Amino acid sequence: MTAPKPHGRTRIVLDLRQIYGRCTEDGDCLLWGHATSASGIPYAQHNGATANVRRLTWTLQHGMPIRHQQQITATCGNPRCLSPDHLRAKSVAEVHQAMAAMGRYTSPVSSTKKAIGRRKNSKWTIDDIRAIRSDDRPAKVVADEHGMSKKYCLQIKAGKAWRELENSVFGAVR
Numbered sequence: 001m002t003a004p005k006p007h008g009r010t011r012i013v014l015d016l017r018q019i020y021g022r023c024t025e026d027g028d029c030l031l032w033g034h035a036t037s038a039s040g041i042p043y044a045q046h047n048g049a050t051a052n053v054r055r056l057t058w059t060l061q062h063g064m065p066i067r068h069q070q071q072i073t074a075t076c077g078n079p080r081c082l083s084p085d086h087l088r089a090k091s092v093a094e095v096h097q098a099m100a101a102m103g104r105y106t107s108p109v110s111s112t113k114k115a116i117g118r119r120k121n122s123k124w125t126i127d128d129i130r131a132i133r134s135d136d137r138p139a140k141v142v143a144d145e146h147g148m149s150k151k152y153c154l155q156i157k158a159g160k161a162w163r164e165l166e167n168s169v170f171g172a173v174r
Contacts, residue, residue: 012047013046013047014046014051014053016057019044019082020082023082028085028086029074029076029078029080029083029086030081031078031081032081032082040080041053041054041080042054042079052072054073054074054087055072057082057084058072058087061087067089069092070091071090071091071095072088072089074087074088075088123147124146126162129156132153139153139154
């Protein structure tokens with residue numbers, strides 16, 4: 001199972017039995033109990049490199065490599081699940097569509113709604129922002145006058161913060 005490396009260490013080569021041995025059952029799911037990425041995707045050392053355990057499991061189960069531009073997803077929605085019944089090979093477009101259907105991606109409309117919500121609680125009004133944009137004095141002076149950082153003042157002047165929603169195509173969104 002393990003082949004020695006030239007400098008004396010052994011390489012770990014995982015098989016399905018070892019992978020499933022590192023999982024715990026939770027209903028229909030087999031949950032990976034070791035290292036994961038920040039988003040919960042299982043990872044392990046395999047053949048001298050860090051490997052995505054979902055992709056490795058799929059390859060070992062089906063005896064063929066994963067096609068280009070395919071991702072292995074768990075239909076149960078648990079990123080740690082390695083159950084053979086839950087793993088599916090999907091195109092990147094299919095994964096993006098599924099994520100959007102679950103509301104994981106933001107749209108310009110939802111971003112505008114969030115901005116409107118933040119503005120309701122802000123200590124500045126749209127009139128303050130317009131005054132900042134039209135003020136020709138140095139950004140540090142304007143920022144101090146309005147109680148904000150120079151960086152934020154520059155972002156407002158550049159139109160990167162506090163965009164004019166009334167003039168945008170999303171301005172009517174409430």
